[in-house]
Amino acid sequence: MAGLASGERLAPMEKGRRLAFLRGLGALFQGGTVLAAAALTVFVGGLIYLLASGAAPALAHFGGGFLLRSVWSVPTSSFGGWPEILGTLLTSALALLLAVPVALGVALFASEFAPQRWRSPLAYFVDLGAAIPSVVYGFWGFAVLVPFLRGAVEPALAAVTPGIPLFAGPVLGTGLLAGALVLAIMILPTVAALSRDALRSVPRSQREAALGLGATRWEASRMTVLGSALPGLVGAVTLGLGRAVGETIAVALVIGNTPAAPRSLFSATATIPSWLVARFAGSQGLERSALFELALVLFAISLGLNVGARWFLGRRELRSALPGPPTRRRPSLRHGDVRPKGSASAGVPSWWDRVEQGRPPRLRRRRQLQRAVLVLVLAAVVLAALPLASLVSTAVAQGAGVALRPSFYTSEPGPPCGLNASQGCPPGGIGPEIEGTVVLLALGAALGIPGGLLLGIYLAEYGRRTFGRGVGLLVDALLGTPSILLGIVLLAIFLRWDRPDAQSALAGAVALGVLMMPIVAKATDAALRSVPATVREAALALGFPRHRVTLRVVLGSARASVVTGSLLALMRAGGETAALVLTAGVSTYWLTGLRGPAPALAPFIYDALTVYGGSPGYVAEAWGAALVLLGIMAATSLLARLLFGRGTEAGAS
């Protein structure tokens, strides 16, 4: 009533001015979304240009043979990318082979078989697994998995299979097998979460149709659920493969990182990302160009995989709208009678007649099959939980001691101390790393969240037009670009702009912002589209200008999803390592400004194991940092689940 009254009191002049003001605001806002889309287009174009122009000298010098030669020699300026390319393909394929059956089992259990009240905690743990930073997986692989492989698995494999080249060579622990296993463990939660989402998106009415016919749960899954969810499942697996291909840090820590083509499962080798992160910052001249060429190859592979995955994931709704194929079969109708077979007096012949005719409905076998599938699926859940449990318990066991000291959070890491641990290292902390993480995340979020929001609104409003669809593809491409490539490109940009201080807090923050932007954009786009058109129409019919409808009404009802998407983006950026190792540089000191190198939690773990050569004091602090990261991820996932009733599922990534 009050609104109406005040509206009536507005003089016509005033009303006109107010409308003009609103229109101006609307234009400004619209301009912002278009600007965000344009900036994204320029950035992705620049990314491709920088990679290509960086690779040009190597392309000219080595020609096509670069891709097939196994050599990396700086003194003789002779480079070839075959080991890294082969290593990337082998580790990813092997990881996929190991992870997909287990992930599908977990998804089936979580979506179809688990008792109702287990599903929510299960979903939480799957989300948590997907949220653990890859550097923590790598650290666990380095500290637990590799010694286990070296001490138990690999000698046993070699012993039972003498002479088989696949299991030959020195037993190091690090190598192809370790890389593939860590990758498999790392992508498993992502694939499981996306597959579960695909299964859950099959409406309940379909399950009931199958159950109503007398299907067991497994039969219902096989008959309709898996079939209907197939595009989503293929998309999930493809996205998992994309993740595996682009993973950098976890692989770099366990694969041995040696530029030699693998000869067996035990060989130390390298992947393109692991080789890039090890060599790029210190490279120059022809080596740098060769690395650019490898980066270009990686970009092409992951682009193909991600565009393919999105295509499959987007096909979900298309399925039922497909026109029918031409008819092939045409059973002859022998029975014209409406009444089913059997004498009329006996009523409808049921399956009991068949039973009497000696054709039991195979119930016992079907029940056994159901039970067998249940056992398999449960085994998958246990198998998936084991590494996660080992990771968490190791981090607690190794990190709790340091992490319980209050000074751990306020002091600098102790200076690298003697490798002889008995000398005792002065107790250090991760104060600068926490400070750096907070500053980098805040600056990154200041770029990534508003940018992503504008971009997402642009996609929702214009995503169906030609140019808008192109922008959507670019967002997908950026989302699927391995973060190591973002690191390389941003480092290249900052090197052109500000050579001495290229590796800086500023560059790191921009990298995190670019990383977050497409995640927020996708979440916003999806949330906006899920608001029913009727809500939008109702608001428009009331005379609200378009931008206010978007901002107030639509964004208002989609707020929870947008906030969840932003949380997911913050989590991803908070655990990011590869891009920061390149852009933010190496430092263990408090920030002095944005133009100097910046420490952060995740890169510190990597640096402690590589740059600082695993100095015991640093490793202890790295465990503390890993535990802190785990705690933050666990708390944030839980918060998202409690606040918004849904997980930070990997679906938005």
Added chain:
Amino acid sequence: MPAKMRVEGLNAWYGSRQALYDIDLELEERATTAIVGPSGCGKSTFLRCLNRLHEELPGGRVEGRIELDGENLVRADPALVRCRVGMVFQKPNPFPNLSVFENVAAGLRLLGVRRHDELEEGVAEALEAAGLWEEVEDLLDAPGTSLSGGQQQRLCIARALAVRPEVLLLDEPCSSLDPIATARVESLLARLRSDYTLVLVTHNLAQAVRLADRTAFFYLGKLVEIGETSTIFHRPNEKLTENYVNGRFG
């Protein structure tokens, strides 16, 4: 008429919330029983108890006795119960990933029918029985969801009939259909009436009068009254029933 199914002291819950209270009734063999009552009175819940689909819902729990030919279903194998007691749902739900042919064949395949000629015969019979054969003869390989709404619902009826259930449960099968499709489904049900034991939940009282031999009136999770359809509609015992059938509420 002998009782095909007998329900005794049936209580059903969703979690801690009770949806059905002490239902006792009998379903006569080869007769159609309509179940009427206002929205939310437990009609669907009751129907889903009869083939044990209720327990598949989150928190779904059942107590009491449900007999089919004197055998207690509550302890039987649910898969077996469900192929003896078929179900047609409120919204047509053909399998979108299967063709028209495979939709109808799905139940037969579950029962171990493998030979193609047997499958074809069963499918053709069921489609004929559902009055759909002529319309889909040339569309057998098209996705089940490519048919019109009314055709989809008859496809679902054919799918249920293919395994030759003894009892067929229909939960407001016409509520999502237009008047013409409704008329076709009704004439189909009228033809099935003499051969099957049908249980029809409906919101449409005229439909109950047209199709049902007996009618049960549910209110707030309780069975108020069951009897001959004409009795229920003209001379009900309960005031509540009278008010409902005369359109005073619901």
